[in-house]
Amino acid sequence: MESNITTVNPATGKEIKSYDLMTEKEALEAVEKCHTAFTNWKATPTEDRVKIIKKIGEKLQEHKEDFAKLMTLEMGKIVKHGRQELDLCTGICDYTVASGVEELANEEKELQNGGKGIVTYSPLGVIYGIQPWNFPAYQVVRYSIVNLMAGNGILLKHAENVTGSALKLKEIYEEAGLPKDLFTVLLIDHDTSEKIMEQRLVRGVTFTGSAEVGRKIGEQAGKNLKKSVLELGSNDAYIVLEDADIPLAVKTSAIGRIFNNGETCVAAKRFIVVEAVYEEFKKGFVERMSKIKLGDPMDEDSQLGPMARKDLRDGIHKQVKESVEKGAEIYCGGEIPNRDGYYYPSTVLGNVKPGQPAYDDELFGPVASLIKAKDQDDAIRIANDSRFGLGGGIFSRDEEKAIELAQNQFDTGMVSINSFGLIQVDMPFGGVKDSGFGREHGGFGIKEFVNAKAINILN
Incomplete structure (x- = not known):
């Protein structure tokens, strides 16, 4: 079994850097630390979350040139597409800042029997994201920013060939003021990934990738009774x-x-x-x-x-x-x-x-x-x-x-x-049939991993 990850420059075929894989024990401890960070974060006022998310968007722009070149180095996208990707990531942060508080606000309604109902949107807990290499920043920002806004904690298993990009995002998030361990990068193999999905502290799983792998992730999530979102392939x-x-x-x-x-x-x-x-x-x-x-x-x-x-x-x-x-x-x-x-x-x-x-x-x-x-x-x-x-x-x-x-x-x-x-950050993103289920963006993604809680006050 491999004990490390080595990234390779696809433009030359030459190695870039090696990273040690976590042991299973280290990975499970990281889940616990993320959950501890979540318990504090969920009590953080939404206006304070907003400030940090806005700052993340700003930091993505500050790091745009070096981050774009890192993505190009790791997975080969032309560098101008990397810059566009980071602009999109900032756009997600800005949209979430502008709409997140309203999307998560309590809803009050008159009940048919004359009582009053309150619907609240509470964070679920630690959300596990398994993400592909083709958009190293965007794929992660897409699920993590709305879930941080909702009050959740974030685990990331990124594609091995963009490990440097995963760690770069962690650096940017924490530089913007996100509490330590709330956004956790897991450098793990597939066997350990299955163990992560079994953990009771993990409350949701989101995956982007092929339909073939999506079936396996969906099966594992379902077996462990985890809510999942699958954004899979297509031949549009x-x-x-x-x-x-x-x-x-x-x-x-x-x-x-x-x-x-x-x-x-x-x-x-x-x-x-x-x-x-x-x-x-x-x-x-x-x-x-x-x-x-x-x-x-x-x-x-x-x-x-x-x-x-x-x-x-x-x-x-x-x-x-x-x-x-x-x-x-x-x-x-x-x-x-x-x-x-x-x-x-x-x-x-x-x-x-x-x-x-x-x-x-x-x-x-x-x-x-x-x-x-x-x-x-x-x-x-x-x-x-x-x-x-x-x-x-x-x-x-x-x-x-x-x-x-x-x-x-x-x-x-x-x-x-x-x-x-x-x-389009203000429109739903997702598919049907073998392209998966669940939606992201447009106010939809922010409610995929929340507890829509009904509070009934009866006369």
């Missing part, structure tokens, strides 16, 4: 209708596919284009994707960096090859470049059909699946012909029609119209 469909602005659709679709090196759960992945405009979109999209500049993620001119790990790069190449073996065509990209690091080019696959990984599965990298539909109804059918349901998009000049399709026919948790938008 972006539909291009006959009345779409094709240049806008081409530009937006390319951005949506390669953002964060294509390693985003809610990225645009399947591009379903109606027959009437298919050739026009295909020509523009393939041309644009073929010109994406692959390069050093620290270089401000690079548009696409390396994939985060060698196994991920090799995995997506295997999916491409298997799709081609089953009838897909490569319109651009599709070959591993001869260079150091775990690079993969922007790639477009055509003739994508059921039974191919490019149709059925999530392609977690800069590979686009181009699919022709007969018409609007066929496009919606193909979009919904997926076990996933996180996000999606519609391109149409008829906004009312697009809204109707999004509202009544698109079976996903989120839909973008004539745009690609990763996150």
Whole structure:
């Protein structure tokens, strides 16, 4: 069994730093310390919590440049995307500061029998977050800030390849005045992680990652009667209708596919284009994707960096090859470049059909699946012909029609119209089907791990 974690720079394949893993005893003691910190924090007035959370947002900006470069070093996102990620994190802090007190305020209501009811939102306790590497800061800030506002304690098991980023967040949180042990980073293996979920002091589990791992986490959480939130993968469909602005659709679709090196759960992945405009979109999209500049993620001119790990790069190449073996065509990209690091080019696959990984599965990298539909109804059918349901998009000049399709026919948790938008902090974020359950952002996430307590005063 490994006793340490070693991070690796995906742009070079060279080691960055090693960290000792906690023993099981050390990890369980850390849970107890976090719970002790929580018991003090839950008694802290909300206005004092607000001040610290506001300060965390400010500190994220103070550390923006060095933190962005650390994320790039550890997982390969181009550095400007790291800066944007930290701006989003500050936005989450600001939104929570502005809305958190009201969201958690007591609600009074007149009861049917003439009595009075009070609903309070009390913190649950220690919340355990298991987070992925693709957004090293955002994924953690997303669940931790609202739960700190609610009065909970936070445990974090981050992906091993972004261990430095996890510890950087702890440093920033405590620099902003968060009490020691309230935000605890656990450097642990999977076996110890299961032990953490068994602990009675852990009251909730939130996980972001693949559907396959999500099933296991959900099973473990359920077995231990822990409330859970699962934000899982997807193969989001972006539909291009006959009345779409094709240049806008081409530009937006390319951005949506390669953002964060294509390693985003809610990225645009399947591009379903109606027959009437298919050739026009295909020509523009393939041309644009073929010109994406692959390069050093620290270089401000690079548009696409390396994939985060060698196994991920090799995995997506295997999916491409298997799709081609089953009838897909490569319109651009599709070959591993001869260079150091775990690079993969922007790639477009055509003739994508059921039974191919490019149709059925999530392609977690800069590979686009181009699919022709007969018409609007066929496009919606193909979009919904997926076990996933996180996000999606519609391109149409008829906004009312697009809204109707999004509202009544698109079976996903989120839909973008004539745009690609990763996150809106004041809108719910989450999916359906194999993309998980629970919601974050928009006032929803702050109540996922609270006790909605009913106090009844009867006449």
